[in-house]
Amino acid sequence: MGSSGQGNNSPDLSFKILLIGDSGVGKSSLLLTYISSSAEDVSPTIGVDFKIKLLKVGGKRLKLTIWDTAGQEKFRTLTSSYYRNVQGIILVYDVTNRESFTNLGDIWAKEVELYSTNHNYVKMLVGNKVDKDSERVVTMKEGMVLADETGCLFHECSAKTRDNIEKCFEELVLKIMEDPDLLDEGSSAMKRNIIKQKQDKQPTSSCCSG
Secondary structure (H helix, E strand, O other): OOOOOOOOOOOOEEEEEEEEOOOOOOHHHHHHHHHOOOOOOOOOOOOEEEEEEEEEEOOEEEEEEEEEEOOOHHHHHHHHHHHOOOOEEEEEEEOOOHHHHHHHHHHHHHHHHHHOOOOOOEEEEEEEOOOOHHHOOOOHHHHHHHHHHHOOEEEEOOOOOOOOHHHHHHHHHHHHHOOHHHHHHHHHHHHHHHHHHHHHHOOOOOOOOO
16 A cells, blocks of 8 residues: 555545544654654644545555544534544554543543444544553553454554554555445545536636626
8 A cells, every 4th residue: 555646646535534532642743654754743733633645545546634633622622523524533542641541431432422423434543652662551452452342443553663653544444445335435525526626616707697
């Protein structure tokens, strides 16, 4: 699976992915590492940000719109609208922060159920910062148990060392593509986008016939 070229190679499918979890668990770093070739320390997200990733899977050209949400409580109400029409949700915690792990089950997983309009989306639980193994307080087994309880796929990774980052997104996308309904949504989203682009290029008249 690699990045697809630009130009006439317009994507066949478009999927919306959401990154959620407490502030400071490394959601933005994880996304930046996946999108670019470098891992950087980034400031906390204010509200919502998103990145686009183009790639090829099983002969299909994909466009991923990955939304990175703020983890702070004061921005929580801003994020509810971004749960609409998602095909994949990645719940991120920090393996060196017990509270960030507890909050996934107590707060974030419940919020997903509350706000998501799509109930056949694919969820993945991701434990970040495994490079800080000496500071780890959440075991891999605990992560696997929570993932099982909440119906999530599971991976541990490190945005700093890039360990397992690509694998997290690849596995999520492959799982989305196994669901015929989600596949249809991805195809429809791409068609709507193409129609909108064509409409945006049409000259608009400033007057109306009455």
